[in-house]
Amino acid sequence: MLQGIGASQGYGIGKAVIIEDLSLDYSAVKYTSAEEEKARLQKAMEDFTVETRVMVEKLKSSAGEKEAAILEGHLTMLEDPFMQSQMSDNIDAGMTAEASADTVCTMFYEMFAGVDDEMMRQRASDIKDIKDSLLRLLLGLNNIDISAVPKGSVLIAKDFTPSMTSQINKENVVAIVTEVGGVTSHSAILARAMGIPAALSVLNATSVISDGDSLIVDGFKGKVYTSPSDDEVAEFTAKQKAYLEDKEGLKVYFGKPSVTKSGVVKKVYGNIGKAEDAQNVIQNGGEGIGLFRTEFLFMDRDREPTEEEQFEAYSTVAKAMDGKEVIIRTLDIGGDKAIDYLKIEREENPFLGFRAVRYCLKNKDLYKKQLRALLRAAYYGDVKIMIPLVTSLDEVKGVKDLIEECVAELEAEGTPYKRAPLGVMIETPSAAIISDLLAKEVEFFSIGTNDLTGYTMAVDRGNANVSHLYDTFQPAVLRAIEMTIKNAKAAGIMVGMCGEAAADENLIPKLVEWGLDEFSVTPSSILATRRAICECE
Amino acid sequence: MVSQDFVLKNKMGFHMRPAQDFVKAMSKYSSDINIKFNGKDNNGKSIMNIMAACMKCGAEITVECSGDDEEAMLAEAAEMIENGFGEE
Numbered sequence: 115m116l117q118g119i120g121a122s123q124g125y126g127i128g129k130a131v132i133i134e135d136l137s138l139d140y141s142a143v144k145y146t147s148a149e150e151e152k153a154r155l156q157k158a159m160e161d162f163t164v165e166t167r168v169m170v171e172k173l174k175s176s177a178g179e180k181e182a183a184i185l186e187g188h189l190t191m192l193e194d195p196f197m198q199s200q201m202s203d204n205i206d207a208g209m210t211a212e213a214s215a216d217t218v219c220t221m222f223y224e225m226f227a228g229v230d231d232e233m234m235r236q237r238a239s240d241i242k243d244i245k246d247s248l249l250r251l252l253l254g255l256n257n258i259d260i261s262a263v264p265k266g267s268v269l270i271a272k273d274f275t276p277s278m279t280s281q282i283n284k285e286n287v288v289a290i291v292t293e294v295g296g297v298t299s300h301s302a303i304l305a306r307a308m309g310i311p312a313a314l315s316v317l318n319a320t321s322v323i324s325d326g327d328s329l330i331v332d333g334f335k336g337k338v339y340t341s342p343s344d345d346e347v348a349e350f351t352a353k354q355k356a357y358l359e360d361k362e363g364l365k366v367y368f369g370k371p372s373v374t375k376s377g378v379v380k381k382v383y384g385n386i387g388k389a390e391d392a393q394n395v396i397q398n399g400g401e402g403i404g405l406f407r408t409e410f411l412f413m414d415r416d417r418e419p420t421e422e423e424q425f426e427a428y429s430t431v432a433k434a435m436d437g438k439e440v441i442i443r444t445l446d447i448g449g450d451k452a453i454d455y456l457k458i459e460r461e462e463n464p465f466l467g468f469r470a471v472r473y474c475l476k477n478k479d480l481y482k483k484q485l486r487a488l489l490r491a492a493y494y495g496d497v498k499i500m501i502p503l504v505t506s507l508d509e510v511k512g513v514k515d516l517i518e519e520c521v522a523e524l525e526a527e528g529t530p531y532k533r534a535p536l537g538v539m540i541e542t543p544s545a546a547i548i549s550d551l552l553a554k555e556v557e558f559f560s561i562g563t564n565d566l567t568g569y570t571m572a573v574d575r576g577n578a579n580v581s582h583l584y585d586t587f588q589p590a591v592l593r594a595i596e597m598t599i600k601n602a603k604a605a606g607i608m609v610g611m612c613g614e615a616a617a618d619e620n621l622i623p624k625l626v627e628w629g630l631d632e633f634s635v636t637p638s639s640i641l642a643t644r645r646a647i648c649e650c651e
Numbered sequence: 652m653v654s655q656d657f658v659l660k661n662k663m664g665f666h667m668r669p670a671q672d673f674v675k676a677m678s679k680y681s682s683d684i685n686i687k688f689n690g691k692d693n694n695g696k697s698i699m700n701i702m703a704a705c706m707k708c709g710a711e712i713t714v715e716c717s718g719d720d721e722e723a724m725l726a727e728a729a730e731m732i733e734n735g736f737g738e739e
Contacts, residue, residue: 183668187667187671190671190674190698191698191699194674194697194698194699195678195694195696195697196694196696196697196699196700197697197699222699222703225699225703226702226703229703229705234702234703234705237667237702389662414707415707415708415709416709417709419709423660423708423709426662427662
């Protein structure tokens with residue numbers, strides 16, 4: 115069994131087809147004249163353009179417009195006047211067309227690959243793709259024809275370039291395996307868009323596996339089983355059938371209310387980290403947003419976002435959800451998440467340290483900008499404000515005071531705003547223990563089970579020696595959840611849950627029984643969560 | 652030469668699509684365009700230069716145009732940048 119990263123769900127059972135990289139060695143090519151070399155390069159670029167246009171059309175139908183646009187971008191890159199003039203200068207300096215294309219593309223490749231930004235690194239792989247295509251055309255080699263592989267093929271390659279993936283025929287390809295790439299790589303995005311199971315970053319896949327080998331690919335766990343037994347083939351065939359049926363069966367829950375057999379209506383929401391993810395929640399049938407993490411607005415940049423930038427992001431989501439509830443959590447950062455310009459010192463115990471609401475209440479200017487942006491966004495939709503890591507009543511009162519200051523300012527300025535309901539995240543044992551008192555101060559709770567489990571059990575889930583204790587089903591954690599729900603109910607406020615446990619089909623019946631109102635889960639789990647609720651008494 | 656300072660507003664900054672549109676628009680002009688960012692010069696007609704500079708939301712840039720149609724060029728550049736390239 116080979117282990118990689120599960121990058122596209124599903125199970126693929128079939129025969130290996132190894133896609134070898136072409137040899138693009140041009141050391142035997144001799145320099146003729148500058149005119150001749152430029153003419154050859156020009157011809158290769160023209161052929162590249164024609165070839166790419168054809169692939170763009172193919173990709174539009176097999177994977178969609180968005181994926182095709184990546185390939186279309188290759189044309190713009192190659193048309194770049196700077197790139198073209200560099201290539202031409204190199205030829206004047208005595209390089210062959212091949213060497214010139216190689217040198218210039220490699221220079222840009224290194225420029226992009228060195229940037230600490232996932233999107234830029236993707237551009238680096240685009241440039242490598244352009245380089246390989248140009249060299250292939252200059253050397254007069256035929257492209258590897260992936261479209262012709264037989265039915266039931268498992269494609270194995272070092273990596274799939276956008277131009278290679280455009281030729282994948284999803285009728286014939288049952289799985290994809292690569293030696294490099296992660297869940298956000300081009301291969302992964304395409305595999306998911308086409309619904310083909312994929313295991314990426316499988317070390318030495320192209321050398322360990324031979325053409326024609328029988329394989330099973332588990333796209334959930336990123337496992338590749340070589341020479342599987344008949345029993346294994348039968349097992350995974352059944353699993354794949356069940357997976358597809360399950361996926362199909364869930365579709366009937368789209369647009370349906372989340373209501374138990376006895377008629378109690380629940381809310382199934384989505385968790386998001388970026389404004390554009392709101393679409394993902396809608397497309398997966400979510401009835402609202404139960405957790406919008408705002409950290410992303412503050413990360414990967416060199417100064418804090420302005421009130422205006424934050425307002426843009428929050429109001430965009432509020433408008434996109436069109437009157438549906440949107441719960442936005444205020445900044446949840448600490449010494450473990452390095453945001454240089456915030457100058458939070460490294461701490462011995464960042465999880466027990468200066469973080470989240472504790473940090474925000476000591477940095478009132480920063481926090482007020484966020485609160486003002488939230489109050490302003492509330493004018494455009496059903497926005498609710500949620501405070502993370504609350505452990506005492508004073509913190510809630512502190513936030514309320516700041517909100518009052520913001521309201522007074524906005525009122526005086528005449529800026530449109532709305533008083534957004536305030537809630538707390540119950541993610542510490544202390545918050546659960548005083549949930550009866552907190553319930554009198556706020557308008558809703560949301561139980562964050564990931565941290566609640568960690569803090570209640572006093573366990574670091576990343577530490578293999580103790581991670582077995584990290585279990586939401588531990589009686590201590592279940593009691594904390596039950597107590598929180600009961601106290602919310604007694605005070606008549608809404609109580610939701612936004613950790614992984616909210617999508618746990620074994621826990622959902624208990625949560626329903628205790629009276630949890632709202633289940634906020636990752637968008638891809640929305641329909642399964644709704645089904646589990648609909649199956650409850 | 653004419654120049655103007657900007658702060659990039661759209662969330663993704665100068666990524667592929669805006670860079671593509673920007674380069675297309677700027678190539679209409681005969682003047683040269685230089686985008687200064689973090690002390691480095693970037694050719695405003697080169698998508699590769701622009702993308703490699705990795706100018707994100709909040710980036711402070713200076714656009715310099717020089718040539719016969721520098722005024723018109725800068726005006727269009729300013730409009731595109733201030734509109735966040737039509738993105739959020």
